[in-house]
Amino acid sequence: MIIDCHGHYTTEPADLKRFRQEQTKAVESRTTPPSRASLKISDDEIRDSLEGAQLKLQRERGTDLTIFSPRASGMGHHIGDESVSLEWSQICNDLIHRVCALYPQNFIGVCQLPQSPGVPPKNSAAELKRCVSELGFVGCNLNPDPSGGYFNAPPLTDKWWYPLYETMVALDVPAMIHVSGCCNPAMHTTGSYYLNADTMAFMQLILSDLFKDFPTLKLIIPHGGGAVPFHWGRFRGLALNNGRPELVDIIRDNIFFDTCVYHQPGINLLTEVVPADNILFASEMVGAVKGVDPKTGHYFDDTKRYVDKAPALGEADRRKIFEGNARRVYSRLDARAAMKAAV
Amino acid sequence: MIIDCHGHYTTEPADLKRFRQEQTKAVESRTTPPSRASLKISDDEIRDSLEGAQLKLQRERGTDLTIFSPRASGMGHHIGDESVSLEWSQICNDLIHRVCALYPQNFIGVCQLPQSPGVPPKNSAAELKRCVSELGFVGCNLNPDPSGGYFNAPPLTDKWWYPLYETMVALDVPAMIHVSGCCNPAMHTTGSYYLNADTMAFMQLILSDLFKDFPTLKLIIPHGGGAVPFHWGRFRGLALNNGRPELVDIIRDNIFFDTCVYHQPGINLLTEVVPADNILFASEMVGAVKGVDPKTGHYFDDTKRYVDKAPALGEADRRKIFEGNARRVYSRLDARAAMKAAV
Numbered sequence: 059m060i061i062d063c064h065g066h067y068t069t070e071p072a073d074l075k076r077f078r079q080e081q082t083k084a085v086e087s088r089t090t091p092p093s094r095a096s097l098k099i100s101d102d103e104i105r106d107s108l109e110g111a112q113l114k115l116q117r118e119r120g121t122d123l124t125i126f127s128p129r130a131s132g133m134g135h136h137i138g139d140e141s142v143s144l145e146w147s148q149i150c151n152d153l154i155h156r157v158c159a160l161y162p163q164n165f166i167g168v169c170q171l172p173q174s175p176g177v178p179p180k181n182s183a184a185e186l187k188r189c190v191s192e193l194g195f196v197g198c199n200l201n202p203d204p205s206g207g208y209f210n211a212p213p214l215t216d217k218w219w220y221p222l223y224e225t226m227v228a229l230d231v232p233a234m235i236h237v238s239g240c241c242n243p244a245m246h247t248t249g250s251y252y253l254n255a256d257t258m259a260f261m262q263l264i265l266s267d268l269f270k271d272f273p274t275l276k277l278i279i280p281h282g283g284g285a286v287p288f289h290w291g292r293f294r295g296l297a298l299n300n301g302r303p304e305l306v307d308i309i310r311d312n313i314f315f316d317t318c319v320y321h322q323p324g325i326n327l328l329t330e331v332v333p334a335d336n337i338l339f340a341s342e343m344v345g346a347v348k349g350v351d352p353k354t355g356h357y358f359d360d361t362k363r364y365v366d367k368a369p370a371l372g373e374a375d376r377r378k379i380f381e382g383n384a385r386r387v388y389s390r391l392d393a394r395a396a397m398k399a400a401v
Numbered sequence: 402m403i404i405d406c407h408g409h410y411t412t413e414p415a416d417l418k419r420f421r422q423e424q425t426k427a428v429e430s431r432t433t434p435p436s437r438a439s440l441k442i443s444d445d446e447i448r449d450s451l452e453g454a455q456l457k458l459q460r461e462r463g464t465d466l467t468i469f470s471p472r473a474s475g476m477g478h479h480i481g482d483e484s485v486s487l488e489w490s491q492i493c494n495d496l497i498h499r500v501c502a503l504y505p506q507n508f509i510g511v512c513q514l515p516q517s518p519g520v521p522p523k524n525s526a527a528e529l530k531r532c533v534s535e536l537g538f539v540g541c542n543l544n545p546d547p548s549g550g551y552f553n554a555p556p557l558t559d560k561w562w563y564p565l566y567e568t569m570v571a572l573d574v575p576a577m578i579h580v581s582g583c584c585n586p587a588m589h590t591t592g593s594y595y596l597n598a599d600t601m602a603f604m605q606l607i608l609s610d611l612f613k614d615f616p617t618l619k620l621i622i623p624h625g626g627g628a629v630p631f632h633w634g635r636f637r638g639l640a641l642n643n644g645r646p647e648l649v650d651i652i653r654d655n656i657f658f659d660t661c662v663y664h665q666p667g668i669n670l671l672t673e674v675v676p677a678d679n680i681l682f683a684s685e686m687v688g689a690v691k692g693v694d695p696k697t698g699h700y701f702d703d704t705k706r707y708v709d710k711a712p713a714l715g716e717a718d719r720r721k722i723f724e725g726n727a728r729r730v731y732s733r734l735d736a737r738a739a740m741k742a743a744v
Binding site for chain 2: 203244261288291299346
């Protein structure tokens with residue numbers, strides 16, 4: 059079984075975009091927002107949005123289950139206040155739930171949190187609980203920069219975040235550290251902002267005692283860990299200079315990288331320096347980089363091909379990356395998958 | 402000859418630090434700043450600060466000439482106003498000039514610019530001209546985020562920066578894109594902030610027509626290009642999706658990466674995906690990562706060892722990376738080097 063731990067619903071039906079545009083416009087003009095009841099999305103529209111995209115690509119590439127969450131760049135935590143973020147998050151999460159109900163063999167849900175700049179993360183705990191307990195979700199996306207590009211939130215190691223971690227630990231769900239769309243003209247959302255947030259988060263984590271306080275907390279750093287594997291020596295040296303252990307010991311049970319790295323040399327490096335136990339297969343499809351690489355004739359984001367060919371990996375490593383690690387990190391996935399296998 | 406294009410004066414004599422501390426305190430308390438005349442640094446103190454550090458390491462590692470600039474994290478453009486930044490920059494640049502005068506075979510100068518948040522970059526042109534014309538410097542460090550970690554400056558492709566580029570082109574000097582110390586608690590100066598600025602800058606540049614406007618402008622992105630080589634497929638895909646050429650064609654005459662990547666797999670990747678014509682040897686010593694890698698028994702930042710062993714490089718490539726490219730990018734270096742050879 060091949061589990062893709064990083065998929066977003068980037069092919070949402072048109073009425074969801076209409077709603078969000080009207081909601082955003084109402085925030086800007088301080089007028090009445092659209093009603094949630096105005097949203098009209100049929101099951102057929104959901105099927106149509108997936109059949110020619112994520113489902114087609116799953117079949118073509120031979121992957122089985124995608125851990126699926128709302129469009130990351132669409133979370134837009136910087137838009138409006140906490141109440142706007144909560145309504146939008148609930149709508150997006152409910153839509154993911156409908157996707158998973160229609161295609162229980164293909165998708166399992168991860169939620170967007172109703173974060174908002176300056177608002178304590180503990181306020182997101184209720185929506186996380188709802189998604190896990192009522193909708194069967196297995197994790198969340200946690201935004202380390204709800205400002206949308208100005209990096210003015212406390213570091214992830216600050217006690218500001220602790221109440222949310224307590225809820226995650228109690229529910230036994232991991233978080234993928236993932237920013238949203240960038241409203242800062244200096245940074246490109248998928249080109250630099252995503253990667254920079256990943257690198258920032260890793261550096262925050264390795265100098266802290268966060269995992270002493272939360273030994274079972276599990277965080278996935280997407281996009282192959284941003285700049286981290288390429289600069290593994292730099293981060294190792296900085297950790298050691300600061301009296302911290304070796305990186306492999308710091309990350310062992312708590313920090314994981316995905317394989318959203320879109321060329322063979324990148325995946326080769328990732329799998330050479332990061333232990334296979336800390337890598338989760340992912341493609342981010344349909345996502346940041348669409349289209350076919352003219353040099354290889356294959357989709358840039360067909361990351362399974364790169365993992366298949368990575369010389370540092372043995373067959374046992376590949377099984378961990380494709381399946382075993384995801385079952386370990388998303389522990390509720392295993393309960394669900396077992397349940398589904400029994401169906 | 403081996404030219405290290407990225408060295409900072411990180412072992413400055415104590416009185417420079419004393420001056421800066423007093424200057425910073427005066428800014429904070431709005432009291433009278435220390436006088437420039439109070440600075441007392443003897444030639445012997447300068448020699449002492451270098452003999453056991455940069456010069457010792459040059460000898461041990463077999464490198465010849467370091468392109469040398471003030472401590473990057475010390476530029477502190479966010480401290481005080483434009484006049485504070487100008488005085489501090491002139492002092493730091495003059496000190497680099499003294500270093501280069503004492504050791505003309507070992508160091509050649511690159512200047513810090515007197516940038517300040519919100520102040521037009523054209524105001525830095527005069528100090529750049531002074532350093533190049535009067536002090537014999539061969540380039541500058543250009544800070545893409547004078548705020549010190551909040552990334553609120555216009556992108557490097559904005560016309561805001563053009564007057565400075567015009568001066569650079571007229572003087573025929575390149576800039577290394579390099580932020581300074583981070584005052585944002587979310588980001589670690591040398592661990593994430595430096596790399597994130599590098600990645601941000603590259604993404605700004607590849608989607609723009611900057612080099613159509615300035616065909617001879619040369620920019621060095623340090624720290625191996627941040628996250629870029631590791632995500633070469635992502636950046637290639639994003640460029641192609643945006644109707645831009647292949648990355649190798651975009652960067653050809655204008656964008657260069659240095660080799661400040663502190664482990665063998667990183668340098669292997671860098672030299673596999675980036676053309677040898679666009680890589681400049683550098684170590685950043687004595688810099689971000691001090692100390693010896695317990696796994697190899699060698700200094701983390703002894704990057705010459707990694708370049709020597711990179712399997713993608715032939716001997717001609719190595720000559721370019723160690724010397725030829727630096728002479729091409731820092732064209733005034735060649736004039737100086739020739740002059741020195743004749744001495």
